[in-house]
């Protein structure tokens with residue numbers, strides 16, 4: 101259970117962004133959660149809500165965007181959404197394909213009321 | 215309302231510290247490996263056998279993480295190499311800051327190999343880069359073959375999987391072929407070595423892997439310092 105620590109890191113980013121908008125208010129923070137990043141979205145949402153409750157950050161909405169796993173074929177460069185852990189390239193049949201998406205744990209955007 | 219594109223890692227602070235560590239290791243030709251597994255899969259036992267096989271003058275050191283207790287460090291200190299326990303006091307993973315702090319009174323330039331034993335946990339350590347050259351995941355035969363599918367993140371991020379406790383194969387309902395296949399479904403390029411810390415089986419291959427990786431770290435150092 102490290103979602104609370106992740107929630108705290110998100111809140112720190114919100115706080116440092118807020119410093120750059122004196123007089124403004126952060127209303128929303130968007131976070132990309134890759135299928136493979138090892139973070140449970142419900143637990144993170146819950147952890148964030150617990151963290152901001154009864155603080156000045158309570159109005160900040162956490163918007164989690166799920167990013168599925170995408171592979172790129174090492175032979176033909178075809179990109180495909182990986183399902184059921186099947187790494188095979190649907191275009192050419194190659195098994196050696198590289199993960200190029202789905203590991204994200206990134207802050208994507210914030211919304212500020214100036 | 216104003217939308218600001220941020221595009222930075224949630225664990226940006228950790229990432230920055232990890233990159234600094236990585237750069238220091240690279241400049242000094244130190245190989246750093248990060249061992250990760252569920253609790254009790256045999257990380258400390260493997261390190262006992264590993265240190266035991268090292269030449270006396272080997273420049274190796276170990277940082278071992280646990281929620282509580284100094285037990286693992288005590289087990290490993292017997293071999294005469296520098297060992298330090300990192301007790302996280304409840305945090306379920308090591309982070310780059312803890313590594314940096316515990317390296318403060320060691321001279322990195324005196325090391326060729328730094329081994330980090332992470333806290334026993336298959337989920338959280340996978341999110342925290344420690345600046346290591348390679349993550350190594352251990353899966354023991356007393357766990358389920360489907361672990362790689364249940365915890366894909368760490369199996370994807372690890373270069374090498376050690377299938378541990380293979381001496382138990384005759385006694386446990388564990389299908390090693392299925393386990394290896396599952397690991398490769400998650401991570402097609404995964405290297406896999408079967409080991410037993412009890413019988414010593416597979417340890418030569420593991421030591422050879424380590425040696426090859428250390429040579430690679432040194433070779434990079436040489437190409438980087440050759441004057442033009």
Ligand SMILES: Nc1nc2c(ncn2[C@@H]2O[C@H](COP(=O)(O)OP(=O)(O)OP(=O)(O)O)[C@@H](O)[C@H]2O)c(=O)[nH]1
Pocket residue numbers: 251252253254255256257258259260286333334335378379380381382409410411412413
């Ligand atoms: N049969 C057998 N038992 C093993 C082997 N390796 C470790 N064990 C046993 O498994 C138990 C746990 O081993 P540890 O090395 O402490 O495991 P660990 O991964 O360091 O555990 P934590 O640090 O608590 O996460 C101990 O009782 C070991 O004796 C092995 O190769 N074969």
Ligand SMILES: [Mg+2]
Pocket residue numbers: 257258259286331
């Ligand atoms: Mg241990």
Ligand SMILES: [Zn+2]
Pocket residue numbers: 173174175176177178189190191192193194
């Ligand atoms: Zn292809």
